[in-house]
Amino acid sequence: MNTPRIAFIGGGNMAASLIGGLRAQGVPAEAIRASDPGTQKRQALTAEYGIATFSDNAEAVAEADMVVLAVKPQVMQDVCRDLATSLQPGQLIVSIAAGITCASLQAWLGEQPPRAIVRCMPNTPSLLRQGVSGLFANAQVSDTQRQQAEQLLSAVGLALWLEEERLIDAVTAVSGSGPAYYFLLMEAMTAAGERLGLPRDTAAQLTMHTALGAARMACESDVNAAELRRRVTSPNGTTEAAIKAFQAGGFESLVDQALNAAARRSAELAEQLGDRGC
Ligand SMILES: NC(=O)C1=CN([C@@H]2O[C@H](COP(=O)(O)OP(=O)(O)OC[C@H]3O[C@@H](n4cnc5c(N)ncnc54)[C@H](O)[C@@H]3O)[C@@H](O)[C@H]2O)C=CC1
Numbered sequence: 001m002n003t004p005r006i007a008f009i010g011g012g013n014m015a016a017s018l019i020g021g022l023r024a025q026g027v028p029a030e031a032i033r034a035s036d037p038g039t040q041k042r043q044a045l046t047a048e049y050g051i052a053t054f055s056d057n058a059e060a061v062a063e064a065d066m067v068v069l070a071v072k073p074q075v076m077q078d079v080c081r082d083l084a085t086s087l088q089p090g091q092l093i094v095s096i097a098a099g100i101t102c103a104s105l106q107a108w109l110g111e112q113p114p115r116a117i118v119r120c121m122p123n124t125p126s127l128l129r130q131g132v133s134g135l136f137a138n139a140q141v142s143d144t145q146r147q148q149a150e151q152l153l154s155a156v157g158l159a160l161w162l163e164e165e166r167l168i169d170a171v172t173a174v175s176g177s178g179p180a181y182y183f184l185l186m187e188a189m190t191a192a193g194e195r196l197g198l199p200r201d202t203a204a205q206l207t208m209h210t211a212l213g214a215a216r217m218a219c220e221s222d223v224n225a226a227e228l229r230r231r232v233t234s235p236n237g238t239t240e241a242a243i244k245a246f247q248a249g250g251f252e253s254l255v256d257q258a259l260n261a262a263a264r265r266s267a268e269l270a271e272q273l274g275d276r277g278c
């Protein structure tokens with residue numbers, strides 16, 4: 001596969017992590033461009049990754065094979081409407097925005113021609129190339145374009161294809177928002193450790209390294225999380241006492257409610273943002 005020429009619209013955190021990942025994988029700087037209204041953002045991207053940057057989105061997309069829409073959902077409609085006349089028919093559109101459907105993107109980019117669109121939901125560990133993302137391709141996306149989109153997201157972590165676009169809401173609930181749930185648990189464990197008498201910093205280090213070790217075990221072991229948990233849990237021991245307390249407090253049902261709330265909100269955002277002016 002030839003190296004596709006990639007234009008990023010929006011050069012913020014997620015775009016920078018993707019650009020960093022691509023460069024680390026050996027994608028040449030000449031194959032990547034980015035546009036952003038922020039002068040400092042543009043200068044930082046050029047200094048760090050050696051790529052050409054633009055204040056004008058239309059200039060960035062000229063000659064690109066893939067256009068990555070990496071602006072906030074709230075400005076996506078205006079960005080797409082402004083870009084519509086500058087895009088070429090064969091370009092792949094990749095959106096990483098939360099709550100923006102392929103149908104909204106197609107409508108904002110003009111009904112004709114039908115656009116090849118990949119909608120993705122990455123997450124913030126992409127900044128460390130430890131991300132995971134769900135990807136959905138519409139019917140216009142060719143096999144080569146699928147590979148190109150997968151190469152983009154694989155540069156910052158694991159990329160998993162979805163058969164149905166509606167599952168992006170579930171991906172958002174599990175992994176898009178997911179880092180925040182683990183941070184919340186870390187905050188609570190650190191505070192509880194402190195209340196048990198540990199110095200705050202010690203409690204924080206113990207919590208973070210336990211999370212890291214547990215995550216690595218879950219990823220690298222050939223048994224599932226339930227079995228790994230069983231192996232830590234001695235009969236009538238300390239872990240069993242803690243897990244009984246979690247379960248008595250409705251832990252599983254609470255997680256279920258939380259993820260349902262996130263998925264519902266993702267679907268609501270798609271409706272609200274999609275409705276605006278369409
Ligand atoms: N932060 C997160 O956890 C996740 C974010 N996302 C999505 O990634 C997208 C980008 O998010 P971040 O990188 O976190 O935001 P960010 O605020 O760091 O980056 C957005 C960039 O877009 C630029 N921008 C604003 N108006 C523009 C315009 N008209 N043309 C070109 N650039 C423009 C801004 O100057 C900014 O640099 C969002 O749509 C978000 O939903 C997806 C998954 C996870």
Ligand SMILES: O=C(O)[C@@H]1CCC=N1
Pocket residue numbers: 098172176177
């Ligand atoms: O909270 C949000 O809406 C975005 C989407 C996934 C992570 N952050």
